[in-house]
Amino acid sequence: MPAPPEGDPWDTLRSLPFGQHLEITDERGVRWSGTVIPPHDLSSPRTLTLKLETGYNVGLRVGPSAAFRLLEGPRTAGLPAAAPPGARAAPHGGVEILTTGGTIASRVDYETGGVRPVSDEADILAFYPDLASSGEVRITPVLDVLSENITPADWIALAGKVVEAFGRGAEGVVIAHGTDTMGFTAAGLSFLLTDLPGPVVLVGAQRSPDRPSSDGPSNLYAAVRVARDRRIGEVVVVMHEGPSDDRFAIHRGTWVRKMHSSRRDAFESRNGPPLGTIDAKDVHLLPTVRAPSAGPPRVDGPLDGRGALLAFYPGLPASRARAFAEGMRGIVLAGTGLGHVAAEHFSWIREASARGVVVAMTTQCLEGIVDPYVYATGRDLLRAGVVYLDDLLPETAYAKLLWSLGHASTPDGVRELLLRDRAGEFHRRRPMEATP
């Protein structure tokens, strides 16, 4: 029989190690036995989570008269996995995979109930057992964060690791990245990296790799194949083209945006078709793909962090926007339609321009160009000093602004760099069939 309770049983139960076997008799006299499991993040107070013999987890409210007794038995939960054989180093040739965290390198965290990034090479190989057999690969952990935490400073660090990887002889580099800000990083790297001798492929997953249906493995294997393609010398994103596991799209780093919060095919090239596709047989590429350079690759920094991205919305007070521009050297506006903001904003934009702050315009429509000539508002903004960035996505324009600020000291110099194509980011024309 369980021992009679002494004091509040919850005090003991709450501090039991996970994996402890126990038998508990609840206040109705029902007896439960199982293993203590970490509670879900959103679990109720005084609730013990038990894994029963059947494998089910249940939550039991522990009342003051609950009785329990600890049982012998192996503590199974939470044991670390046996480390699989490590990847062979790829001294020459091969693909180097840089990991940054994100869903593609995350597992369910049974302590918090959420998904959590892993940085351990062995863990990653445990998720992607076929990697080692697909040719020479080397895994280099760089960051260990979900991508909402990645900053422009991280872009520079990553760019440095890419250059190092090519320096070690990699034929291509894959960056496993969280999908939330993968479009930003892809754009940032597109401007930072120059003279690339091979592909730099960003890849992510919309379903964590501890699920049998994860898109992580198929995306990663596709990315590794693209990284081996000797026709590519630029930064691209490889993700599912549609909901199926058998076709993937290759997006130019400056054209791509996460357009859905959860679908596998969330990433889309805007204003035109993707740079290519990859299926079971081949990698298909548009002729516009940038060819590899003879190298050596380098990081063409720095980035100047005194640039910002501001989305206009109806009711945005001009005073807020004015304050936002304080201390900045440049601002990308995501304006309405062809590139507009309310008339009350003209004055702060004029003043900022006069102070030497570069104000650039993109469209929050996320598809199509901005054009200052169609409406009076555009013409007014043009006169106020706004530079219109054609069909650049707001995120791409933001990354390009930071890079341009880092490479020109005068406002005119920044404007010139913003308008000059650097990484194939401008579409010169937008074919009709590209509009979905």
Next chain:
Amino acid sequence: MKVGLEVHQQLATSKLFCACPSELTETTNATFARRLRPASGEERTVDAAAAFQASRGLLYRYESGPANCLVEADEEPPRPLNDQALDVALTMALLLGARVVDEIETMRKIVVDGSNTTGFQRTALVAVGGHVEVGGRRHEILSIALEEDAARKVGSSAGEVAYRLDRLGIPLIEIATGPSIASGAEAREVAQEIGALLRATRRVRRGIGTIREDLNVSTEGGRRIEVKGVQELRLLGEYADREEARQKLLLRLRDELVRRGARVEPAPIDVTGELADLSQGPLAAAVRGRGVVLALRLLGFAGLLGPQPGTDERLGRELADQARAAGLGGLVHSDEPPDPSFSEERRKRLRVYLQLTAADAFALIADHSRERAGRAAAAVAARAAAALEGVPGETRDPLPDGRTRFSRPLPGRDRLYPETDVPPVPVPDERLERLRARLPERPSATRSRLEREQGVPAELAGQLVYGNELDRFEELVGRGHPPLAVARLLTQELPGTVVPSGAPPFEPTVETLDELLGALARGQFSKEGTPKVLGQLAAGAPSVGEAVVRSGLAAADSGELARVVDRIVQEQIGLVRERREAAFSPLMGDVMRELRGRRDGREVADELRRAIAKALADGPH
């Protein structure tokens, strides 16, 4: 024999983790293809059943339709557990006297046969304990769980399986009993009782496939066998009884194999070259198609693979099931009767080649893919070796003829790990109190109420309560129709309707039945004519009125009734005079045949008695 039962009932709420309707459809508006691979649970072991399925390396094609959203396509995280479905499960827990858990944790049960796009089935334990009483015996309830139904398999071809997603996500209540059932007949009764309780909640789906039973069968000395997805309640007992017979046979064969010192050579021998001279049959096809034929040496197995006295189960079939599960059509073994494509003489030569004695047996595995044949041979060898141990624990599929077939190894507890995308649901006492205050009437109470208050005979009341028609019964009685007529229509006339071959299944709506009962009450046809009217409706009559006309049943009016009766009495006046009132019975049959249900039998009888009396009074004495 010990039998435990798992009853799975679909609920008539929206889906368990999204707002899609719980409906089946034939419409497809999107398709996609996926692959699955096993993932490790929180204890980081890959479950045996999951690994087995993944080893097949299949491509899964999915059809998505109007009853689907991004959730079933695994393109959006699940929404929180459906509250209405949970209320139904909690109600069942209260009806069964089970202990509801304080906080419901949704789990992932790894299933990588493609029937779930996620690679797992979401399932949550809602309550444990409780009991159900059947025929004076008490059966413990082990667990009540709420889980999502799987996608519907709609086809398969080499390396691919196709599923429709409409069924995926429909809430299922799973009720598992302890192993207290002693016979197939009792299994059926317990399933019936649980089914009636489920229907008493009035929130369950009905129709073929909306309730399915799994049987857990173990015999003395055997192992637990799960027969999964029995849809036909009438076969439930047969599956249990035949499973018992199968396990007994396997144990008998085990004893004989052990006595003989039998053993299995695990390494197959390539006999493709040796059989190159065969010109027809499956073996020849594999040889010609540049495939491979592998032989397994089963030492001491001679005579034990084929038919055994007193049973139609056989070990050879168990081995063939393994080959089939590996993607082959089956196998050839040495206990099969010789046929022209593989003669006795030819077999002898193969025996010599394989160095087998008369006490030994062989199994041949042929396929055009060397790799698949190798995988199948390994599975067959493992199954043959398991025969020396007795009954391997496994999951078996029910076949329409009452037999079962190997489907996969028994899944273990490693299959369950937390579904972290779904928040836990606390169940406060107030919620249980609210549900307790409006518990539905129990089937036994409903049955006696129907008898007592509505005059429905006991047998029909039982059929209503334990069948599928109680809702419609109450609906139609509520519309003012006489309970007895409604009960007869739903339990006897409707199920007995003859549907013309080629016509779609006959599923009349409540409105149609309402119209039919109304027409009957208005005397547009007689109750004897009901089957004909139903037959015409089944054959496609657009309305009840039209069905009455097409069946030639427009009721005879009183004048016509009198004319027909008088004529028949006159025709048989000799008989009437001879047998007097006793002539009623033969004449009644004649009149009814002539009127063919166009007039109520009681009215016909009255009219006939009148006519006979009149004829006797009028005639010579």
